[in-house]
Amino acid sequence: MTVSHSIPVERQAFRDAMAGLAAAVNVVTTDGPHGRAGFTATAVCSVTDQPPTLLVCINRAASVYESFTGNGMVCVNTLGNGQQALSNAFGGKLPQEERFAAGHWSQGVTGAPILEGAKLSFDCRITSSTSVGTHDVLICEVLDIRQQNEADVLVYFARRYHELAGTQASA
Numbered sequence: 680m681t682v683s684h685s686i687p688v689e690r691q692a693f694r695d696a697m698a699g700l701a702a703a704v705n706v707v708t709t710d711g712p713h714g715r716a717g718f719t720a721t722a723v724c725s726v727t728d729q730p731p732t733l734l735v736c737i738n739r740a741a742s743v744y745e746s747f748t749g750n751g752m753v754c755v756n757t758l759g760n761g762q763q764a765l766s767n768a769f770g771g772k773l774p775q776e777e778r779f780a781a782g783h784w785s786q787g788v789t790g791a792p793i794l795e796g797a798k799l800s801f802d803c804r805i806t807s808s809t810s811v812g813t814h815d816v817l818i819c820e821v822l823d824i825r826q827q828n829e830a831d832v833l834v835y836f837a838r839r840y841h842e843l844a845g846t847q848a849s850a
């Protein structure tokens with residue numbers, strides 16, 4: 680293996696490499712005094728199970744950024760098969776009303792919109808955040824989990840969507 684510390688990795692080379700990482704697709708939502716908002720995110724992962732915590736990376740240039748940091752509450756809705764249209768709606772430049780018109784919503788403990796029919800929904804409170812480059816890493820404590828759908832999961836890999844078959848195993 681060749682290791683070099685002197686040659687900076689170009690942005691496009693990083694993206695091309697990251698396109699080789701398969702990731703779940705999430706519609707991340709918020710609501711509160713700073714408005715209802717949502718965006719598509721693949722930069723989501725588990726941090727610790729005590730207390731149950733996940734992270735979400737959000738671009739500070741996104742139109743939704745102030746709503747998320749201002750409200751301090753998020754719901755991470757993990758998409759299942761057949762929900763690519765929702766991913767596209769929340770990943771594009773559509774106004775928020777048009778994004779939310781693409782789905783049906785309820786509310787849980789945090790007030791953030793819960794997507795009806797999502798595979799999983801994690802209702803969370805943002806406990807801290809750290810700026811890294813263009814993004815903020817939001818540390819989110821999970822207050823409630825809804826497992827809504829046993830269907831296949833939607834995966835984003837090689838710049839397109841895939842449906843991954845199989846039921847989820849429990850420990």
Ligand SMILES: NC(=O)C1=CN([C@@H]2O[C@H](COP(=O)(O)OP(=O)(O)OC[C@H]3O[C@@H](n4cnc5c(N)ncnc54)[C@H](O)[C@@H]3O)[C@@H](O)[C@H]2O)C=CC1
Binds near residue numbers: 697814838
């Ligand atoms: N962390 C970051 O700032 C970004 C990371 N990426 C990573 O590189 C891979 C390839 O990306 P692309 O070549 O753009 O094609 P792509 O087709 O995979 O990306 C689709 C769209 O999602 C956006 N996107 C994906 N991940 C994002 C992120 N973490 N933050 C902000 N926007 C994001 C892209 O900019 C693009 O508009 C992505 O799948 C992702 O893993 C891509 C863009 C930005």
Ligand SMILES: Cc1cc2nc3c(=O)[nH]c(=O)nc-3n(C[C@H](O)[C@H](O)[C@H](O)COP(=O)(O)O)c2cc1C
Binds near residue numbers: 704717743770773835
């Ligand atoms: C598959 C996919 C994954 C994305 N992942 C992220 C992400 O993890 N973090 C992020 O900040 N933006 C991500 N985006 C981009 C946002 O969804 C997009 O910038 C936002 O919805 C549009 O921003 P706007 O409201 O400024 O138009 C992703 C988009 C797509 C299509």
